[in-house]
Amino acid sequence: MKGILTGIGVGPGDPELVTLKAINVIKKTEVLFYPVTKIGSQSAALQIIEPWISAETRVIPLLSQMTSNPEERKAQRLLQSHQIAEVLETGKNAVMITLGDALLYSTYSYVMKTLQEMGYQVSTIPGISAPSAAAASLNLPLTEEDEGLLIWPGTESEEALIHQLERMTDNIALLKVSACREALYKWLKPRQDRICFSLASRLGSKEESLSQDIEILKDPSLPYMSVALLKVKKGKD
Amino acid sequence: MKGILTGIGVGPGDPELVTLKAINVIKKTEVLFYPVTKIGSQSAALQIIEPWISAETRVIPLLSQMTSNPEERKAQRLLQSHQIAEVLETGKNAVMITLGDALLYSTYSYVMKTLQEMGYQVSTIPGISAPSAAAASLNLPLTEEDEGLLIWPGTESEEALIHQLERMTDNIALLKVSACREALYKWLKPRQDRICFSLASRLGSKEESLSQDIEILKDPSLPYMSVALLKVKKGKD
Numbered sequence: 001m002k003g004i005l006t007g008i009g010v011g012p013g014d015p016e017l018v019t020l021k022a023i024n025v026i027k028k029t030e031v032l033f034y035p036v037t038k039i040g041s042q043s044a045a046l047q048i049i050e051p052w053i054s055a056e057t058r059v060i061p062l063l064s065q066m067t068s069n070p071e072e073r074k075a076q077r078l079l080q081s082h083q084i085a086e087v088l089e090t091g092k093n094a095v096m097i098t099l100g101d102a103l104l105y106s107t108y109s110y111v112m113k114t115l116q117e118m119g120y121q122v123s124t125i126p127g128i129s130a131p132s133a134a135a136a137s138l139n140l141p142l143t144e145e146d147e148g149l150l151i152w153p154g155t156e157s158e159e160a161l162i163h164q165l166e167r168m169t170d171n172i173a174l175l176k177v178s179a180c181r182e183a184l185y186k187w188l189k190p191r192q193d194r195i196c197f198s199l200a201s202r203l204g205s206k207e208e209s210l211s212q213d214i215e216i217l218k219d220p221s222l223p224y225m226s227v228a229l230l231k232v233k234k235g236k237d
Numbered sequence: 238m239k240g241i242l243t244g245i246g247v248g249p250g251d252p253e254l255v256t257l258k259a260i261n262v263i264k265k266t267e268v269l270f271y272p273v274t275k276i277g278s279q280s281a282a283l284q285i286i287e288p289w290i291s292a293e294t295r296v297i298p299l300l301s302q303m304t305s306n307p308e309e310r311k312a313q314r315l316l317q318s319h320q321i322a323e324v325l326e327t328g329k330n331a332v333m334i335t336l337g338d339a340l341l342y343s344t345y346s347y348v349m350k351t352l353q354e355m356g357y358q359v360s361t362i363p364g365i366s367a368p369s370a371a372a373a374s375l376n377l378p379l380t381e382e383d384e385g386l387l388i389w390p391g392t393e394s395e396e397a398l399i400h401q402l403e404r405m406t407d408n409i410a411l412l413k414v415s416a417c418r419e420a421l422y423k424w425l426k427p428r429q430d431r432i433c434f435s436l437a438s439r440l441g442s443k444e445e446s447l448s449q450d451i452e453i454l455k456d457p458s459l460p461y462m463s464v465a466l467l468k469v470k471k472g473k474d
Contacts, residue, residue, distance in 0.1 A: 019257075021253035
């Protein structure tokens with residue numbers, strides 16, 4: 001019988017924001033895959049769950065280089081899937097960990113789909129997402145009453161971002177803000193009386209920082225892992 | 238010194254989908270508030286964390302009746318806030334638990350804001366949200382590449398729902414689907430070739446059920462706690 005892959009979201013960075021379910025599966029897995037951007041480099045996801053890994057577990061890096069080239073990305077994901085499939089073929093189960101939630105902008109999503117297409121069984125354990133963690137650190141509701149929430153990647157084109165901002169009616173959680181900070185600043189500056197802005201960077205780490213001042217967007221050293229929460233101001237009821 | 242309120246999201250229903258942070262705080266709290274819809278009725282949120290409550294903890298219900306009347310809702314929330322403030326005044330810390338994520342459509346959001354306005358300190362621990370849990374149970378990505386995700390409450394007007402559906406480009410996670418199942422069905426039926434539909438009900442409980450057949454929306458007994466994931470089909474790359 002072939003093994004099963006379990007994808008696990010280990011949360012935004014705080015080692016305490018891992019679920020019991022994640023820990024219980026990680027403790028027992030024979031093989032654990034973790035993402036690295038360079039061979040030999042540290043993995044934030046691995047650090048979070050290190051205390052729960054058994055000495056018997058084989059821990060294997062999956063190279064996940066940043067690249068804007070879709071063909072390169074595709075080739076990389078296929079390679080990752082084959083690395084995992086090799087283990088599943090031996091009948092062993094495996095775990096793949098990912099930062100944040102397992103199915104929100106994660107490499108695991110693609111690996112999961114590829115392995116399913118190859119005929120393998122998968123299982124997923126959700127994790128605390130960056131928007132939920134940012135809202136908690138800021139003590140700010142993501143949604144109230146009948147509002148909606150749009151989660152939007154900061155890595156989309158400036159045009160697409162402005163299009164979404166222009167039609168926002170309630171709340172936007174904007175991920176990877178460093179990638180779009182200048183466009184966001186330009187749009188927000190004249191709308192400060194109408195839109196509440198909050199930013200959380202390096203969530204759950206010792207360097208976590210929170211701000212409600214849009215001028216922070218002018219800082220070129222804004223961390224990549226920053227989440228902005230935008231909320232349309234409403235009249236008091 | 239006055240006590241602090243910690244709001245805790247205990248996840249969608251599976252007792253294993255609670256975070257370590259939630260458990261560590263719950264174990265030590267002197268006072269724990271939990272939501273009930275009727276005095277004397279069971280609380281799903283309380284059941285999830287029952288194993289972690291110390292014998293010394295005072296466990297207090299907060300009446301949270303369903304009402305569509307905004308004035309009644311406001312009065313109820315004010316009452317809840319005062320109940321909690323009474324404990325904080327004695328210098329004791331307190332915890333308020335809530336299903337799912339702490340700041341996504343939760344009663345805690347309002348109580349938190351009211352207590353802040355009253356001058357109390359609050360702290361929040363995020364939880365696994367219903368969309369993240371639904372995606373994991375279904376093994377379906379919430380977002381891929383540069384897509385966005387709109388989280389939308391099923392309790393809004395049919396008009397507002399259709400407005401959002403009409404302009405959807407990527408993904409929608411629709412909560413409390415039973416409240417809008419007829420309007421959703423009518424809209425989806427002629428668009429089945431263009432929109433992928435998935436539904437998860439009673440997440441994390443023994444009665445959890447999953448479906449990808451839109452005909453399930455015709456069932457008047459569809460559970461209130463159902464999440465629909467809608468995804469615009471895209472061409473293969």
